[in-house]
Amino acid sequence: MAGAGxxxxxxxxxxxxxxxxxxKAMKMVAASKLQRSQGRMLAARPYSRKLxxxxxxxxxxxxxxxxxxxVRPVQKRLYLVVASDKGLCGSYNMNVxxxxxxxxxxxxxxxxxxxxxxxxxxxxxxxFKRGYTVFEKHIDFGGEMNSERGRLVGxxxxxxxxxxxxxxxxxxxASFISxxxxxxxxxxxxxxxxxxxxxxxxxxxxxxxYIWEPSQSAMFDALLPLYLRNRIFxxxxxxxxxxxAARMTSMSAATENAGEMIRSLTIQRNRExxxxxxxxxxxxxxxxxxx
Amino acid sequence: MAKSFKVVxxxxxxxxxxxxxxxxxxxxxxxxxxxxxxxxxxVAATVPGVVSLRTDDAGSSHDLAVGTGFVEVSDNVxxxxxxxxxxxxxIDVERAKKALERARSRLQGMEKDLDRERARLAVxxxxxxxxxxxx
Numbered sequence: 073m074a075g076a077g078x079x080x081x082x083x084x085x086x087x088x089x090x091x092x093x094x095x096k097a098m099k100m101v102a103a104s105k106l107q108r109s110q111g112r113m114l115a116a117r118p119y120s121r122k123l124x125x126x127x128x129x130x131x132x133x134x135x136x137x138x139x140x141x142x143v144r145p146v147q148k149r150l151y152l153v154v155a156s157d158k159g160l161c162g163s164y165n166m167n168v169x170x171x172x173x174x175x176x177x178x179x180x181x182x183x184x185x186x187x188x189x190x191x192x193x194x195x196x197x198x199x200f201k202r203g204y205t206v207f208e209k210h211i212d213f214g215g216e217m218n219s220e221r222g223r224l225v226g227x228x229x230x231x232x233x234x235x236x237x238x239x240x241x242x243x244x245x246a247s248f249i250s251x252x253x254x255x256x257x258x259x260x261x262x263x264x265x266x267x268x269x270x271x272x273x274x275x276x277x278x279x280x281x282y283i284w285e286p287s288q289s290a291m292f293d294a295l296l297p298l299y300l301r302n303r304i305f306x307x308x309x310x311x312x313x314x315x316x317a318a319r320m321t322s323m324s325a326a327t328e329n330a331g332e333m334i335r336s337l338t339i340q341r342n343r344e345x346x347x348x349x350x351x352x353x354x355x356x357x358x359x360x361x362x363x
Numbered sequence: 364m365a366k367s368f369k370v371v372x373x374x375x376x377x378x379x380x381x382x383x384x385x386x387x388x389x390x391x392x393x394x395x396x397x398x399x400x401x402x403x404x405x406v407a408a409t410v411p412g413v414v415s416l417r418t419d420d421a422g423s424s425h426d427l428a429v430g431t432g433f434v435e436v437s438d439n440v441x442x443x444x445x446x447x448x449x450x451x452x453x454i455d456v457e458r459a460k461k462a463l464e465r466a467r468s469r470l471q472g473m474e475k476d477l478d479r480e481r482a483r484l485a486v487x488x489x490x491x492x493x494x495x496x497x498x
Binding site for chain 1: 435
């Protein structure tokens with residue numbers, strides 16, 4: 073019988089092929105999203121850098137006390153964790169979530185009451201399932217960043233800090249290094265730590281004696297919210313860019329693997345079909361000879 | 364020719380302008396700030412308005428409508444960080460005028476302080492745009 077095996081193999085090849093089509097499409101979508109997201113992120117960097125510079129200078133010079141700089145004994149800590157809404161992006165979510173969980177566990181071990189503020193459905197599911205206290209969640213961003221969302225997340229974080237609900241806010245996200253390389257980071261967000269910037273940059277800028285208009289403290293009030301909003305905006309854009317990059321890479325690998333699988337299955341099928349034909353021929357020849 | 368200096372205008376979306384100018388007029392919080400080459404180091408908050416750059420001695424100028432932000436001047440480099448920036452040529456005249464009217468009427472109907480502040484900002488942004496075209 074020319075068959076059962078061949079039929080089964082054909083079915084598998086078809087199924088792998090259709091999977092491959094999906095992964096290929098996802099790869100393409102992720103690639104175009106990555107390009108857009110990356111372009112926007114890179115375009116936003118000069119603004120962000122200048123703003124950070126200015127903040128740094130102001131913070132160095134002025135001995136102004138501002139509530140956003142206030143270092144309090146940490147009794148309650150908030151972790152802002154940025155992951156994706158959808159899966160199929162390789163180890164992207166796992167890397168971020170594992171780092172976040174470790175950080176949160178350590179924080180709890182210190183005796184600090186710790187809550188998580190999640191962006192992304194995967195992060196929400198992860199922490200919810202494991203019984204962590206989810207302070208707030210955003211599960212409908214879909215990997216697209218805009219300034220409205222930046223403001224929303226920023227305001228929530230800042231309000232929770234200023235109201236004294238949390239004494240420290242940290243952020244865990246995947247920073248974008250290149251398409252092939254994303255690194256999970258755990259960084260402090262609030263209170264603002266002016267020293268975290270680029271160090272050689274500070275050296276130059278310290279020497280300049282600026283005229284401030286209006287006064288430094290008024291400037292602070294205007295600059296800080298902007299700086300924070302921008303920082304959160306950049307963090308989220310970077311995380312989302314990383315997500316698209318991770319998805320593109322893993323879907324590209326999946327497409328390749330599917331191709332590999334199809335190739336080996338096809339060889340196996342052809343071999344089996346050949347074997348079936350040969351044995352059938354042998355039957356016929358054997359039968360003819362017997363006559 | 365008068366000495367020129369470098370002007371960079373960045374917004375969260377893009378680097379909106381990068382080039383040389385002989386003089387610049389920038390809408391500061393406490394009034395317009397005029398800047399020439401060798402200006403003393405300055406950091407100032409800016410309000411929505413029109414940035415006028417004179418690009419050569421002949422007096423040809425370049426106008427941009429900007430939103431709120433900051434300006435930093437040092438070493439003959441003017442860094443302007445603003446939330447929006449549009450060149451006069453990019454602005455749709457009709458739309459800008461309509462937006463101004465809309466913002467004004469909204470401001471009149473306002474009661475609450477916070478919304479009022481936002482509406483006021485919207486009006487000044489719209490005004491800046493219309494002004495930039497008019498120049």
